[in-house]
Amino acid sequence: MRHALTAARLTAAFILIFGLAACGTNKGSTAPASQAAGASTGTGASTGTAPSSGPISGDLTVWAMGNEGTKLKTLADAFMKDNPDVKVNVTPVDWGQAVAKLQTAIAGGTTPDVSQMGTDMMGQFGATGAFEPVPADIDKSAYFESAWNTNIVDGAVVGVPWYVETRLLYYRKDIAAKAGITAPPATWDDLKTMADAMQAKGGAKFGISLGTKNWQEYFPFLWSNGGNVVDDAGKPVLNSPEAVEALTFYNSFFKEMLTPRSVPEGFDITPAFVKGDFPMFFSGPWHLSLIKEAGGADFTDKWAIAPMPKKTTATSFVGGSNVVVYKASKNKDAAWAFVKFLSDPKTQALWYTTVTDLPAVQAAWDDPAVAADPNVKLFGEQLKDTKAQPASASWSEVSSAINDTLEKMTSGVLDPQAAADEMQQAAGALGAN
Amino acid sequence: MTAIQAPVGRRALPDQAARRRAPSKVWIYALLTLGIVLMVGPFLWMLLGSLKPQAEFLVNPPTFLPKNPTTNNFERLFTNLDFPRFFFNSSLVAVAVTLGNILFCPMLGYALAKLQWRGKRLVMGLVLATLMVPAGITLIPNFVLMRNLGLVNTYPGLILPFLVGPFGVFLTRQFMYGIPDELLEAARIDGATEWRIFWQVVIPIAVPVLATLGILTFLGSWNSFIYPLVMAQEPEMYTLPVALATFATGDHQSDHGLLRAGSVVLVVPVLIIFILFQRWITEGIATTGLKG
Amino acid sequence: MTAPALSRRNVADTGTRPVSTRRGWRQDLTGWAFAAPFVILFGVFMALPILISFLLSFTSFGLRDLQNPIGATFVGVDNYAALLSDAKFWKALGNTFYFVAIGVPLTLGIGLLIASALSRGITRFRTVFRVGYYLPVITSIVAIAVVWRFLLNPDVGLINNVLQAVGITGPEWLANPTLAMPSIIAMAVWRNLGFAMVVFIAGLQAIPVTLYEAAAIDGAGRWQAFRYVTLPMLRPTILFMLVITTIGYLQLFEEPFVMTAGGPLDATLSVTMYMYQQGFTFFHQGYASAIAYVLFVIVALIAFLQFRFLREDA
Numbered sequence A: 001m002r003h004a005l006t007a008a009r010l011t012a013a014f015i016l017i018f019g020l021a022a023c024g025t026n027k028g029s030t031a032p033a034s035q036a037a038g039a040s041t042g043t044g045a046s047t048g049t050a051p052s053s054g055p056i057s058g059d060l061t062v063w064a065m066g067n068e069g070t071k072l073k074t075l076a077d078a079f080m081k082d083n084p085d086v087k088v089n090v091t092p093v094d095w096g097q098a099v100a101k102l103q104t105a106i107a108g109g110t111t112p113d114v115s116q117m118g119t120d121m122m123g124q125f126g127a128t129g130a131f132e133p134v135p136a137d138i139d140k141s142a143y144f145e146s147a148w149n150t151n152i153v154d155g156a157v158v159g160v161p162w163y164v165e166t167r168l169l170y171y172r173k174d175i176a177a178k179a180g181i182t183a184p185p186a187t188w189d190d191l192k193t194m195a196d197a198m199q200a201k202g203g204a205k206f207g208i209s210l211g212t213k214n215w216q217e218y219f220p221f222l223w224s225n226g227g228n229v230v231d232d233a234g235k236p237v238l239n240s241p242e243a244v245e246a247l248t249f250y251n252s253f254f255k256e257m258l259t260p261r262s263v264p265e266g267f268d269i270t271p272a273f274v275k276g277d278f279p280m281f282f283s284g285p286w287h288l289s290l291i292k293e294a295g296g297a298d299f300t301d302k303w304a305i306a307p308m309p310k311k312t313t314a315t316s317f318v319g320g321s322n323v324v325v326y327k328a329s330k331n332k333d334a335a336w337a338f339v340k341f342l343s344d345p346k347t348q349a350l351w352y353t354t355v356t357d358l359p360a361v362q363a364a365w366d367d368p369a370v371a372a373d374p375n376v377k378l379f380g381e382q383l384k385d386t387k388a389q390p391a392s393a394s395w396s397e398v399s400s401a402i403n404d405t406l407e408k409m410t411s412g413v414l415d416p417q418a419a420a421d422e423m424q425q426a427a428g429a430l431g432a433n
Numbered sequence B: 001m002t003a004i005q006a007p008v009g010r011r012a013l014p015d016q017a018a019r020r021r022a023p024s025k026v027w028i029y030a031l032l033t034l035g036i037v038l039m040v041g042p043f044l045w046m047l048l049g050s051l052k053p054q055a056e057f058l059v060n061p062p063t064f065l066p067k068n069p070t071t072n073n074f075e076r077l078f079t080n081l082d083f084p085r086f087f088f089n090s091s092l093v094a095v096a097v098t099l100g101n102i103l104f105c106p107m108l109g110y111a112l113a114k115l116q117w118r119g120k121r122l123v124m125g126l127v128l129a130t131l132m133v134p135a136g137i138t139l140i141p142n143f144v145l146m147r148n149l150g151l152v153n154t155y156p157g158l159i160l161p162f163l164v165g166p167f168g169v170f171l172t173r174q175f176m177y178g179i180p181d182e183l184l185e186a187a188r189i190d191g192a193t194e195w196r197i198f199w200q201v202v203i204p205i206a207v208p209v210l211a212t213l214g215i216l217t218f219l220g221s222w223n224s225f226i227y228p229l230v231m232a233q234e235p236e237m238y239t240l241p242v243a244l245a246t247f248a249t250g251d252h253q254s255d256h257g258l259l260r261a262g263s264v265v266l267v268v269p270v271l272i273i274f275i276l277f278q279r280w281i282t283e284g285i286a287t288t289g290l291k292g
Numbered sequence C: 001m002t003a004p005a006l007s008r009r010n011v012a013d014t015g016t017r018p019v020s021t022r023r024g025w026r027q028d029l030t031g032w033a034f035a036a037p038f039v040i041l042f043g044v045f046m047a048l049p050i051l052i053s054f055l056l057s058f059t060s061f062g063l064r065d066l067q068n069p070i071g072a073t074f075v076g077v078d079n080y081a082a083l084l085s086d087a088k089f090w091k092a093l094g095n096t097f098y099f100v101a102i103g104v105p106l107t108l109g110i111g112l113l114i115a116s117a118l119s120r121g122i123t124r125f126r127t128v129f130r131v132g133y134y135l136p137v138i139t140s141i142v143a144i145a146v147v148w149r150f151l152l153n154p155d156v157g158l159i160n161n162v163l164q165a166v167g168i169t170g171p172e173w174l175a176n177p178t179l180a181m182p183s184i185i186a187m188a189v190w191r192n193l194g195f196a197m198v199v200f201i202a203g204l205q206a207i208p209v210t211l212y213e214a215a216a217i218d219g220a221g222r223w224q225a226f227r228y229v230t231l232p233m234l235r236p237t238i239l240f241m242l243v244i245t246t247i248g249y250l251q252l253f254e255e256p257f258v259m260t261a262g263g264p265l266d267a268t269l270s271v272t273m274y275m276y277q278q279g280f281t282f283f284h285q286g287y288a289s290a291i292a293y294v295l296f297v298i299v300a301l302i303a304f305l306q307f308r309f310l311r312e313d314a
Helices: A002-017 A066-071 A073-082 A095-108 A119-126 A145-149 A173-178 A188-200 A215-224 A241-255 A269-275 A286-295 A297-302 A332-343 A345-355 A362-366 A374-383 A395-410 A416-430 B016-020 B022-049 B072-079 B083-114 B120-130 B135-148 B155-162 B166-177 B181-189 B194-205 B207-223 B226-231 B240-248 B256-286 C003-012 C021-056 C078-084 C087-121 C126-138 C141-152 C158-165 C177-205 C209-217 C222-233 C235-250 C254-259 C271-281 C285-312
Strands: A058-065 A086-093 A114-118 A160-166 A168-172 A280-283 A303-306 A316-325
Touching (some): A073 A345, A095 A119, A095 B135, A145 A160, A160 A332, A168 A173, A188 A241, A215 A241, A241 A395, A241 A416, A332 A345, B022 C126, B072 B256, B083 B120, B083 B166, B083 B207, B083 C021, B135 B226, B135 C285, B181 B194, B207 B256, B207 C126, B226 B240, B256 C126, C021 C285, C078 C285, C087 C235, C141 C177, C177 C235, C177 C254, C209 C222, C271 C285
Parallel strands (some): A058 A086
């Protein structure tokens, strides 16, 4: 009786606030797309139908985050030059608040036409059903496969890779030389030896900087050791013997004080690397320019980058961003045209020169602008051996729990086996939601 | 700062007890000064930081005084961002919200303190309860509501939810209790309507408390962050804090100088307002009956 | 409009004149006319969203319902039941109480000391001090975060560099699970004591000087005057500040949000921070709403108890 009453009130209030949309100021929104997530059936990833070709026009709102958000205008201007009837409005969004902002926009039905979407956000936002399936005429083979796969949510392809990033080893050549090492580490053992030597003989405060609570830094070790997050059937395997071994290796750097057990929030590795406190760290391509800037001209010869050290494999993490088109968009033809424009190898190369984002389109790597820099080529090589996190709706939750567990391990509260078991348990939520 | 410790003039002191112990005042001044260094020092550093070029933020150990002072960070506020626009947005929203609060809150405060009507306890209870609900939880319902009213990304969308607030009701109601009933009765006998009494008797004596409410509301609105962040969808509707968080925090490294210059600009207007009106705040609070 | 309601209202009235039903109607009308603008705005933009979020706490409203909230499944009190066995929630609750238990007395104590010094201890530079101590209150959290990250940074931060100068290697304030919450408390006290100070100054101004003069004649020292004159006279102000500060501190959010995101090892995870995480990072809006309303009950209970006990034994 009481339940019935509450339910009735609940419904009434919902209709009051949310139902207003149906008769109120329903400004051009499309019909509710609640069943969209389950629309695709059959095996493999399905794609939508190709949009009608022909001249495009009208307004297009694009949300982009961080650096991309503040620089995207360059590309938007180029696009508008080719398509004078389209007006592209770029809205920059801060990464820190992007999730809350996108979430409210989806709930309110006020999404943009197109937006950037971090690869690790795809599972969660894809499951809301807010994204339009990718039309069939976008060719998946043009992109790095691991990047393309981050767009598959509930069996449907709902986004297109925009740019990629992967992690390499940054190291101080001068400190290594002082410690008697001339070549970058090729294997895990080499990495350990090098960290040891740099701290003991090279005069560095620590041997390396490793994340205390960052799954993106742990997973390359997991993958390189033949382990995985989920097996082919999608079952979590985070406490496999390979995983425990990888965690033990990762943890040994903390136990042996080669890297600090705690890192302050907002820690900036760049000045610490230049100063020589941390002579090694794993990071993405953005640190190339940051180090150049912070180190100045006489620092150029003192550092280099190297591929992931090898165990069974030398697999790194692939991240970056995709672009998605929203179901609520009123100008889908123009939206897809813009997405295709972003995927054009020429645009990708231009984008590389604008913000040094690595092209997700393989052909763009042949462009002289990209191919010129030997450091960037190293990133290109590494990209061929990369993996990404599973595109699960509950990834943000699971990854947050994995980070928590990593922090417990690196701070000395949990041993690697217990940490692996805790991660495995947290990953149980991957199938849910 | 030595002037502070000099003997105080022999003008009339507020009380004898204080005068008798004049020597120990040096200590009071010293402690208060130490406190002020702790309170204001960080802001001074922020101000100095706003004059540093980016490279100077990365040196270790850090510099306190800028080695190569530059106004570049402030210039970039205007060249990189549409700063006047954000400033205008913040000001418009804060002024509108303030006006709403100093008009509607005393009206209810008066009705709650001095009028008899059915439903008053219910209204009071509901208003009280909202103080205890964590604000973030209404973000999505509020956004959906605004969207259904077509107010997302508009000035009314930024203003309406804050046009009234529970704090203003408490403050004004508390003050109205202190108004002698005889004063109102006299006006009623003269045949004045409640509306006229409110405007011609109550409001004039409520000026200090309204000033207090106005300043506090303005400060709150000027500094609010998460709500305008989701409600202002396009950059032309961004308020200052939102714009600052959006444009000055990089992906992998903040634009330290811009962030500090922006912070300085964020603080200075409210600081001026506070200095101008700070007397009103204590006076206003003193009249609400919270006094001993 | 029923008879009992009417008679009760008559008792509450001033009772100087006979009150007719007609006059009752008109009084109601006048009252509501004054209340109307507030009540309408408040009802639509505050009460309604609050009601909706309350109803959401009985649903599993999550990311798949985001586009179609009416489709959210009604789950009764499941969210509340799940909270009881949610270790993170209890941890957050414990952290919040820790913050309140230390932060509230510190804020009020220091605020009162400064207020006393400013209104009775000194005569010069009052405005300078008042503005200085109030500065953090008027500053946006965005700017405060900039300032405090610099203060607490272990390598380039002001505090550790000062410690370095006297030969102490400062700790990693926010990265150390034991020191993180004290750091957050310090930040909150720093940020809020200005408001306490201003309210206390207002309260102190209203205490008649004659009371202090009488105390001085009786030979009371500064401490005794504070103990036997200031404290009792200031009781209502202290009570008000105690309740307001406790309500505010129980909803601790901004400081950990901008400084630690709840870490390290959840040492600064507050209830509201956890609510935000569940609602806006994991999209469990239903569960987040339940967290909010459990906190609401706790806040209301504590505020009620404070009123009850501190007002009675005056």
